[in-house]
Amino acid sequence: DIQMTQSPSSLSASVGDSVTITCRASQTISDYLNWYQQTPGKAPKLLIYAASSLQSGVPSRFSGSGSGTDFTLTISSLQPEDFATYSCQQTYNTPRTFGQGTKVEIK
Amino acid sequence: EVQLVESGGGLVQPGGSLRLSCAASGFTFRNYDMHWVRHITGIGLEWVSSIDTSGDSFYSGSVKGRFTISRENAKNSLYLQMNNLRAGDTAIYYCARDSGIYLGRASDIWGQGTMVNVSS
Numbered sequence: 001d002i003q004m005t006q007s008p009s010s011l012s013a014s015v016g017d018s019v020t021i022t023c024r025a026s027q028t029i030s031d032y033l034n035w036y037q038q039t040p041g042k043a044p045k046l047l048i049y050a051a052s053s054l055q056s057g058v059p060s061r062f063s064g065s066g067s068g069t070d071f072t073l074t075i076s077s078l079q080p081e082d083f084a085t086y087s088c089q090q091t092y093n094t095p096r097t098f099g100q101g102t103k104v105e106i107k
Numbered sequence: 108e109v110q111l112v113e114s115g116g117g118l119v120q121p122g123g124s125l126r127l128s129c130a131a132s133g134f135t136f137r138n139y140d141m142h143w144v145r146h147i148t149g150i151g152l153e154w155v156s157s158i159d160t161s162g163d164s165f166y167s168g169s170v171k172g173r174f175t176i177s178r179e180n181a182k183n184s185l186y187l188q189m190n191n192l193r194a195g196d197t198a199i200y201y202c203a204r205d206s207g208i209y210l211g212r213a214s215d216i217w218g219q220g221t222m223v224n225v226s227s
Contacts, residue, residue: 001168031211032211032212033211034211034213034214036152036214038146038152043201043217043218043219043220044144044146044152044201044203044214044217045217046206046213046214046215049206049210049211049213049215050210050211050213051211053210053211055213055215085151087151087152089152089154089213089214091211091212091213094157094165095154095165095167095168096142096154096157096212097154098151098152098153098154099151100150100151101151101152
């Protein structure tokens with residue numbers, strides 16, 4: 001199975017800050033990497049697919065990059081509604097493993 | 108409106124069974140691969156199972172042999188039969204639609220989730 005490792009596991013930031021979350025795969029996954037946002041009590045929401053493509057309706061302050069084994073999610077100018085948990089998922093093969101999640105908290 | 112609605116969760120004793128259902132609407136269900144994903148408190152999201160448009164199924168190692176995914180295209184419905192449940196299966200279970208190979212095979216539509224609690 002492909003292991004997905006996210007870092008950091010949590011971070012504190014202020015409204016307006018820019019934050020970057022990284023996700024590393026245990027083997028190459030090309031660009032089969034997606035990012036999700038989840039807030040308590042709600043279903044995950046797709047933000048970025050295929051490593052760098054913005055899902056329809058997602059604000060442009062979210063961006064993704066990377067290929068192979070190393071990927072990043074960047075949120076420029078954090079907004080109050082962005083405080084949530086972010087998870088990466090590889091869809092290169094089955095099982096479609098997720099990272100452990102990164103909780104973005106208000107400083 | 109594109110929508111997925113899960114049902115069937117509840118409290119069950121270890122070793123028991125549950126059948127989850129997911130009703131799809133607003134899109135041509137038979138044209139999409141579908142997934143079950145669970146959220147375990149303190150651990151995060153875990154992919155559980157998938158079924159493609161041909162009916163071929165795939166499972167995580169932790170549920171293989173205990174869970175069975177199925178679909179009924181005529182009813183726009185996805186199912187997850189869960190047998191021999193364990194405490195570690197306690198989670199919120201989501202059904203999700205696969206966006207397809209040209210869109211990264213991401214899960215682009217999610218249901219609201221149904222809670223499964225395995226406890227004596």
